[in-house]
Amino acid sequence: MASGKTYAVVVREAWRDASASLRLDMTSDQFIFTSPIKDVLRKLRLRVEELPSRKSKCAIILSGPDGVGKTALVKHFAESFSQSDAEGLDYRPVVIASPTGKNDSDTLAKAVISACNWPVQLRFRSGMPSEDRMNYVLAQCRTRMLILTRADFLLSDDERRIASETVRFLVRLLDRSSLIVTLVASPTLSNILNSHPKLRGKLSTLFLGPIPYGKRWYRALEQYDAGIPFETRSLTAKGMPEMLHLGSEGRLPCLSRLTRDAGRFALSGAKRSDRILKEHFEKAFSEFRPQQPNPFSGDRDLSSLLAEIDRRASGIPDHFGLTDGEK
Numbered sequence: 607m608a609s610g611k612t613y614a615v616v617v618r619e620a621w622r623d624a625s626a627s628l629r630l631d632m633t634s635d636q637f638i639f640t641s642p643i644k645d646v647l648r649k650l651r652l653r654v655e656e657l658p659s660r661k662s663k664c665a666i667i668l669s670g671p672d673g674v675g676k677t678a679l680v681k682h683f684a685e686s687f688s689q690s691d692a693e694g695l696d697y698r699p700v701v702i703a704s705p706t707g708k709n710d711s712d713t714l715a716k717a718v719i720s721a722c723n724w725p726v727q728l729r730f731r732s733g734m735p736s737e738d739r740m741n742y743v744l745a746q747c748r749t750r751m752l753i754l755t756r757a758d759f760l761l762s763d764d765e766r767r768i769a770s771e772t773v774r775f776l777v778r779l780l781d782r783s784s785l786i787v788t789l790v791a792s793p794t795l796s797n798i799l800n801s802h803p804k805l806r807g808k809l810s811t812l813f814l815g816p817i818p819y820g821k822r823w824y825r826a827l828e829q830y831d832a833g834i835p836f837e838t839r840s841l842t843a844k845g846m847p848e849m850l851h852l853g854s855e856g857r858l859p860c861l862s863r864l865t866r867d868a869g870r871f872a873l874s875g876a877k878r879s880d881r882i883l884k885e886h887f888e889k890a891f892s893e894f895r896p897q898q899p900n901p902f903s904g905d906r907d908l909s910s911l912l913a914e915i916d917r918r919a920s921g922i923p924d925h926f927g928l929t930d931g932e933k
Contacts, residue, residue: 621835622880626873629835634866636833637682638826638858643675646812650683653786654699654750664807665780665787669796670814675858676790679814680753698722698747705759709768711775715740722747737775741782750786752779757789761798768795773804780808816856819915823851830861836869837881846884848911852901852918853891864890 621629639647646668653666668676684700703721705714715736722743734742744752754760760772779787789799799805817823824847831841841850854860865882867890872879879886888902901911 664810667811709772712736753788755790757791840882
């Protein structure tokens with residue numbers, strides 16, 4: 607749910623006049639600021655804004671299970687730092703690059719250079735190694751933080767180790783006095799990196815997990831419900847918070863996809879609706895996860911929904927350290 611688009615002609619009060627496609631784009635483009643997300647954004651910003659002479663030598667691992675919004679979060683963070691000079695050249699205090707299937711330093715350096723989007727007319731010294739080119743471009747872009755998304759591509763095929771050349775590449779990045787390295791990674795890669803002898807003590811971990819059912823989930827839904835171009839209480843009507851938690855497993859990207867697809871059903875057909883209804887979510891979930899039981903189908907009472915949420919949560923640790931009063 608990264609917020610990269612600008613809807614200059616559409617304000618919250620005028621959404622009824624917008625086209626269906628624009629309304630759906632607005633729905634999926636909402637960024638929800640939960641407490642854990644705000645905490646991660648705050649810590650990342652503090653690292654970027656610290657003086658280079660006082661920079662911590664620790665890289666950052668943004669860890670968490672698939673589908674909780676780690677990549678959307680760092681994209682939102684990078685967009686908040688975009689800058690341009692008087693000549694229109696883009697400076698990139700935060701650069702996001704994605705490793706490919708190869709783990710050698712040359713390929714990784716080229717992926718970083720490509721992500722910097724530096725002018726194509728830039729020429730390098732003949733025979734200049736890719737890693738030196740990368741360092742030069744990062745300096746020209748005034749980059750303070752380099753974020754590697756899809757960092758699990760750095761793992762070997764058996765997903766049990768990380769190549770020695772990749773480790774050396776990461777160590778050299780960490781030794782750059784002005785650069786902060788952030789890896790967006792699964793818990794598996796996080797554990798492997800933290801236990802590696804050459805990286806031990808050089809990494810700090812931020813964890814982002816699904817939102818547990820409770821007050822925090824309600825607050826996220828209220829924020830999202832207020833921002834989407836549909837009637838309010840589309841997401842907060844009786845039973846909807848519970849069904850949406852079961853359908854999304856507390857994962858914001860999944861909630862976004864379900865809501866956009868349900869909005870598509872609401873805005874299509876003879877019974878066009880400005881409110882997203884349970885029947886629209888039922889159709890959306892059937893498309894999204896056709897093999898799974900549909901939490902929006904049938905006429906389930908609140909107690910049965912809560913019982914199923916409790917059953918699912920019984921084996922899931924609370925990563926946010928909530929007190930009983932916050933749940």
